Amino acid sequence: MKEILIIEDDKKISRIIELQLNHSGFKTVKAFSGREGIEAYNLNPAFALILLDIMLPEVSGYEVLKYIKTQNNHIPVILLTAKDDTSDVVTGFDLGADDYVTKPFNFDELLARIKANIRKSTPESAAKKHLVFKDIKIDLDSFSVKRQSVEIALSRTEFDLFYYLVLNHDLVQSREQILANVWGFDYDGGENIVDVYIKYLRDKIDRDFAEKYIQTIRGRGYVVR
Numbered sequence: 001m002k003e004i005l006i007i008e009d010d011k012k013i014s015r016i017i018e019l020q021l022n023h024s025g026f027k028t029v030k031a032f033s034g035r036e037g038i039e040a041y042n043l044n045p046a047f048a049l050i051l052l053d054i055m056l057p058e059v060s061g062y063e064v065l066k067y068i069k070t071q072n073n074h075i076p077v078i079l080l081t082a083k084d085d086t087s088d089v090v091t092g093f094d095l096g097a098d099d100y101v102t103k104p105f106n107f108d109e110l111l112a113r114i115k116a117n118i119r120k121s122t123p124e125s126a127a128k129k130h131l132v133f134k135d136i137k138i139d140l141d142s143f144s145v146k147r148q149s150v151e152i153a154l155s156r157t158e159f160d161l162f163y164y165l166v167l168n169h170d171l172v173q174s175r176e177q178i179l180a181n182v183w184g185f186d187y188d189g190g191e192n193i194v195d196v197y198i199k200y201l202r203d204k205i206d207r208d209f210a211e212k213y214i215q216t217i218r219g220r221g222y223v224v225r
Helices: 011-023 034-043 061-071 086-094 107-120 156-167 175-183 192-206
Strands: 003-007 027-031 049-053 077-081 099-102 130-133 136-139 144-147 150-152 214-217 221-224
Touching (some): 003 034, 011 027, 027 034, 034 061, 049 107, 061 077, 061 086, 077 086, 086 192, 099 107, 107 156, 130 156, 156 221, 192 214
Parallel strands (some): 003 027, 003 049, 049 077, 077 099
Antiparallel strands (some): 136 144, 144 150
């Protein structure tokens, strides 16, 4: 049974999420502050997923996110936030968050995103374990990406997006296709998240190299070639 860590200082919300997740077949552990969240993670780094509130006492959700992603870059983290300002969301993604849900949220939506992110974090579901494209090597066993033997550090979502684009190199992928295949069919957030992550990838994959692989096809989408 997969176990989820809930880091949420509102005990009523935390309890509701716990009951719903237990009913859906998940085990849960609760923490009510940033410090407690870090301590709970350290006791069990093998959580299938973490639900993380941004506004936490003692240690902020951003600091908790930064700590967890430093320890395990591939564990999926969904932010629970009452804020809907774009800058708050982008800050979370910059620190490695995989998704977010704005309060008040529909539990069916939250559950769908939880399942989608857990699916994405399971490398065994991928058809290929290793992929080579020109001077790039992608290893799904270690979630590593190298270009000209230089290791490139990617968040889990960045890795999933780049792997998908390389797997489909020379084929233009629309934002809708990317959302469905990388974020999952259950994802119903805005398409602009694709543009944000494409920029992240360009900064890491192409910026320091003469040949640029990630291309924008105006009015159609993105392609690696």
